[in-house]
Amino acid sequence: MAEKTALFEDFLRCHVCSETFRDPVSLSCNHSFCSSCLQEFWEQAENKNCPICKRKSSKEKLLVNFALKELADSFTRKQKSGLCEAEKVEKKVEVCSQHPEEPRLFCKDENRAICPVCESSLHQSHKVVPIEQAVSDLKEKLNSDLKSLQDKRDKYKQVEETYNKVNEHSKEQLLTTERQIRAEFNKLHKFLKEEEESRLAALRKEEEQKRKTLSREMKSIQEHISSLSDSISAVEQELQKHNMSFLSGYKDTQTRARARAHSSLSDPQLLSGTLTDVAKHLGNLSFRVLEKMKEKVHFSPVILDPNTANPSLYLSDDLTSVRFGGTKQQLPDNPERRTYYVTVLGSEGFSSGKHSWTVEVGDHPLWSIGLVKQSAGRNEESLSPKSGFLCLVHRSGKYTNGDGETVRVTKSLQRIRVQLDYDNGEVSFYNPEDTTPICTHRDTFTEKLFPYFNIGWSGDAQTTDIRICHTEISL
Numbered sequence: 001m002a003e004k005t006a007l008f009e010d011f012l013r014c015h016v017c018s019e020t021f022r023d024p025v026s027l028s029c030n031h032s033f034c035s036s037c038l039q040e041f042w043e044q045a046e047n048k049n050c051p052i053c054k055r056k057s058s059k060e061k062l063l064v065n066f067a068l069k070e071l072a073d074s075f076t077r078k079q080k081s082g083l084c085e086a087e088k089v090e091k092k093v094e095v096c097s098q099h100p101e102e103p104r105l106f107c108k109d110e111n112r113a114i115c116p117v118c119e120s121s122l123h124q125s126h127k128v129v130p131i132e133q134a135v136s137d138l139k140e141k142l143n144s145d146l147k148s149l150q151d152k153r154d155k156y157k158q159v160e161e162t163y164n165k166v167n168e169h170s171k172e173q174l175l176t177t178e179r180q181i182r183a184e185f186n187k188l189h190k191f192l193k194e195e196e197e198s199r200l201a202a203l204r205k206e207e208e209q210k211r212k213t214l215s216r217e218m219k220s221i222q223e224h225i226s227s228l229s230d231s232i233s234a235v236e237q238e239l240q241k242h243n244m245s246f247l248s249g250y251k252d253t254q255t256r257a258r259a260r261a262h263s264s265l266s267d268p269q270l271l272s273g274t275l276t277d278v279a280k281h282l283g284n285l286s287f288r289v290l291e292k293m294k295e296k297v298h299f300s301p302v303i304l305d306p307n308t309a310n311p312s313l314y315l316s317d318d319l320t321s322v323r324f325g326g327t328k329q330q331l332p333d334n335p336e337r338r339t340y341y342v343t344v345l346g347s348e349g350f351s352s353g354k355h356s357w358t359v360e361v362g363d364h365p366l367w368s369i370g371l372v373k374q375s376a377g378r379n380e381e382s383l384s385p386k387s388g389f390l391c392l393v394h395r396s397g398k399y400t401n402g403d404g405e406t407v408r409v410t411k412s413l414q415r416i417r418v419q420l421d422y423d424n425g426e427v428s429f430y431n432p433e434d435t436t437p438i439c440t441h442r443d444t445f446t447e448k449l450f451p452y453f454n455i456g457w458s459g460d461a462q463t464t465d466i467r468i469c470h471t472e473i474s475l
Contacts, residue, residue, distance in 0.1 A: 012071060014034045014037050015033065016040075016041050017034060017037045020072050020075060021033075021034055021068060022034045022036070023035040023036070023064050023069060024064065024068045024072060025038060025062040026062075027055075027057045029053050029055045029057075031050050031052045031053060032068055035062065038051070102115065103131065104131055105128050105129070105131055106128065106129055106130070106134030107127070108129065114128070162333055165330075165331075165332035165333075168332075199285075203276070206276065206277065210273075210275075213274065214271075214274055217271060228260070231260045234253065234257075298470040299470060299471050299473045300319075300469075301356070301357040301471050302320075302346045302357045302468050303320065304319045304322060304453070304468075305344065305345050306319065306344075307337065308336045308337055308344055309322070309338070309344040310337070310339060310343055310344065311328040312325055312329075313325065313342055313343075313455060314329075315344065320467060320470075321466065321468065322453060323458070323466070324342055324458065324464075335378075337378070338379075340379035340381065341383070341454055342455055343452065343453060343454045343455075344453050345452060345453075346450050346452075349374060349448035349449060350371075350420060351422065351447070351448045353422055353423070354419070354420065355419075356417060357468055358417045358432050359416045359418065359453075359466060360414065360466070360467045360468075360469055361394070361414065361416060362461070363414075363461045364455075364461050364463040364466060365461055366456025366457060367393075367453070367466055368391045368402065368452070368454035369391060369418060370389065370390045370392055370418060370427060370429070370441075370451075371418070372389050372452040373389075373448075374449070375388060376388030384404075385401075389402055390402070390441040391452060392407065392438060397412075399413070401439045401441070407438055407439045415431070415432050415433065416429055416432075417432040418451070422445050426440055426441070427443075428441075
């Protein structure tokens, strides 16, 4: 395109002044020049020959070539405005590579433009259409491809938006989880500090009691020692007397000494248990503290996974209870989240062994509990066993097995015990009050099963939260 622009510019250039024509005139030899440049050239040459081919001009009076002037002026204006687009006013005409004809047809077999001569000679058996139709069809196809690309880009933008939401939600989760971890450890620290102070106080109390006992014993011993010392001093003084004086008081002194020596007072004995009972305070100390800690901490056999919860569900801080909320939370649509039904899954899946847990449902009117196969779609419309849902369902006061079959119970269930025997392919439900069986799903399990909770609106019921009951554990 730049080469063609240069040729066009050269075509509009005066060969005398080397600039774009100004009021161009054309000679009989078809060479053109600026009118003023040609007059000046002829005056200097003293003849009227063409400056290029040297042929003598046969025209007596030269008239301005207005067509050429219009082209030159237009080109000059575009040059001055910086928009030299002469190639745009020049109609681009392509010519067939084999014939001096403009291609007006399109060969679909060879996928190229052809001229009428080519069609009659080389493309008679090919599918040929007018070039305008071919362009229209191809543009339609390209627009279809463009639409696919735009749709693909929109999907990537949606994923990008979801990732942004995931990133922001992850930051919130970090802060919330960090705060809850600190709160839990603060409770433990407080308990341990109180337990430490309690045991140190018990140690000090024992020491005080034993110190008082020893003090009493020491005081009694000292009193006896003082009394005996007085008796000994009296005997020793009697022994210092001379013959007659000693004999006159001997009998009385002996009587008193023997009475004191052989009195009912027994010989002194050391009391046992006067030392600190170290074994009582230190023996199995950590274990005994841990035993007591069981009153403060609890174990739940199932922990709810907040990343799977429907936005309408609200989970407790300890992730063991769930309720249906009035408004949807702004949560990212991550792949794990259940959005079709108001459900939440347990955080741990099972692929072997026996597992059980108890769920407190109270008088809540709408719920489904049990297990779901890992392969079940997160937006599955059916909650039947065929779709991978092994549940007990409660709707409008009726209990079903999720497959449309009514389950008969003798009284309204307040708690449900869910029991999984993976290896034998059984999911059973019991009334934990009397271990009465409710229903059982049987299957051959080949994938992970996750605890499943589907919660509806509680309405006027007293129970709003479905809760996983704590389990006693042995240390």
